[in-house]
Amino acid sequence: MASSATKPLLILGGGLIGLAIAYELAKKGRKVEILSRCRSEAAGFVAAGMLAPHAEGLKSHLLKLGQLSLNRIPAWVQAIEEDSGINCGLKNCGIVVPFPSEDKRDAHSTASFGQTLNRKELELEVPGIGTHWQTGLLFTQDGQIDNRRRLMQALEKACLDLGVHFQEGVEVLNVIADKKEFQGVQILNADRKVEVLPSNEGVLCSGAWSNQIFNAIPIFPVKGQMLSLQGPKEALKRIIFGPGTYLVPREDGLVVIGATNEKEAGFYSGLTPAGQRQLLQGIEALLPEATKWPQMERWSGFRPCSPDGAPLLGSSILKGLWLATGHHRNGVLLAAITAELLAKSICQNQLSHNEDKLLKQFSWTRFKNKY
Numbered sequence: 001m002a003s004s005a006t007k008p009l010l011i012l013g014g015g016l017i018g019l020a021i022a023y024e025l026a027k028k029g030r031k032v033e034i035l036s037r038c039r040s041e042a043a044g045f046v047a048a049g050m051l052a053p054h055a056e057g058l059k060s061h062l063l064k065l066g067q068l069s070l071n072r073i074p075a076w077v078q079a080i081e082e083d084s085g086i087n088c089g090l091k092n093c094g095i096v097v098p099f100p101s102e103d104k105r106d107a108h109s110t111a112s113f114g115q116t117l118n119r120k121e122l123e124l125e126v127p128g129i130g131t132h133w134q135t136g137l138l139f140t141q142d143g144q145i146d147n148r149r150r151l152m153q154a155l156e157k158a159c160l161d162l163g164v165h166f167q168e169g170v171e172v173l174n175v176i177a178d179k180k181e182f183q184g185v186q187i188l189n190a191d192r193k194v195e196v197l198p199s200n201e202g203v204l205c206s207g208a209w210s211n212q213i214f215n216a217i218p219i220f221p222v223k224g225q226m227l228s229l230q231g232p233k234e235a236l237k238r239i240i241f242g243p244g245t246y247l248v249p250r251e252d253g254l255v256v257i258g259a260t261n262e263k264e265a266g267f268y269s270g271l272t273p274a275g276q277r278q279l280l281q282g283i284e285a286l287l288p289e290a291t292k293w294p295q296m297e298r299w300s301g302f303r304p305c306s307p308d309g310a311p312l313l314g315s316s317i318l319k320g321l322w323l324a325t326g327h328h329r330n331g332v333l334l335a336a337i338t339a340e341l342l343a344k345s346i347c348q349n350q351l352s353h354n355e356d357k358l359l360k361q362f363s364w365t366r367f368k369n370k371y
């Protein structure tokens with residue numbers, strides 16, 4: 001049997017967060033194995049790829065974390081692109097948030113980070129915007145990345161090239177612990193046989209399913225339905241972020257549109273007439289012209305959400321098991337900073353004082369004895 005020193009660190013979840021952490025750790029020379037049940041379920045293949053701490057109106061420590069990640073993303077993506085040879089479609093396109101009134105605009109929690117637009121300016125930024133919108137905020141610092149078609153593949157390739165081992169089709173059944181120390185996991189392997197994978201280190205990043213593996217943490221799914229349209233290239237330059245609907249234009253004219261926010265759906269998957277109607281009404285209100293563009297795809301997935309909407313990051317109640325889950329609406333944005341902080345924390349605390357302080361704001365202990 002291999003000695004514990006040679007056992008790989010287990011990444012429990014092959015989504016964007018798992019890949020990003022595996023990539024960071026592998027670059028630091030760590031031996032890593034990713035366990036993934038069904039990669040197509042990962043929120044990284046569902047999300048629209050907005051990098052939007054300001055458009056989303058994040059607050060307090062979460063805003064700080066989002067802004068740090070946003071600043072880190074260009075260098076992070078450049079490294080992934082160099083390592084994988086895949087362009088990730090990072091676009092510093094800015095996001096316009098329209099409002100029906102100045103009062104509503106000024107109440108947006110990150111309004112002070114944006115540029116105020118009057119109706120005329122709104123029309124210049126988003127030609128064809130619906131008549132309901134009288135004013136807006138432009139966040140030039142927010143943007144997008146093509147997560148579904150590029151970033152996920154790029155990270156997978158970069159990880160493979162760095163020697164990360166993948167097991168796909170593997171269901172983690174349980175975390176194994178002894179005297180509050182992580183000892184590995186029990187899995188249903190790809191041949192549907194129960195097996196134990198011993199290891200002294202693991203990262204729980206199983207998205208909306210995290211609490212099925214480790215029920216000491218309060219994570220629940222929030223379903224999102226999406227669709228895409230093929231617009232004329234360059235018809236829309238900025239992302240439009242309306243209430244309940246956003247339009248994210250890719251380089252080739254594809255417009256990714258999201259998203260419903262269905263907590264009550266639990267893990268009930270698939271598309272519903274009500275959900276799709278919400279998106280179609282949102283398109284009509286934001287950009288009526290887009291209702292004439294051909295529809296390409298429709299899909300849905302599950303955001304991992306914690307009771308306060310912020311992620312759970314850092315050490316867990318078990319020594320050797322780290323948490324990186326609960327990223328809710330901000331997984332793509334937060335992947336870069338999550339990977340950096342987790343990898344530093346795992347590699348014998350390479351965190352600076354400020355990073356350590358920030359990470360502590362996202363500790364699972366804030367929910368201790370509450371759920």
Ligand code: GLY
Nearest residue numbers: 224258259329330
């Ligand atoms: N980040 C947008 C959403 O979760 O719908």
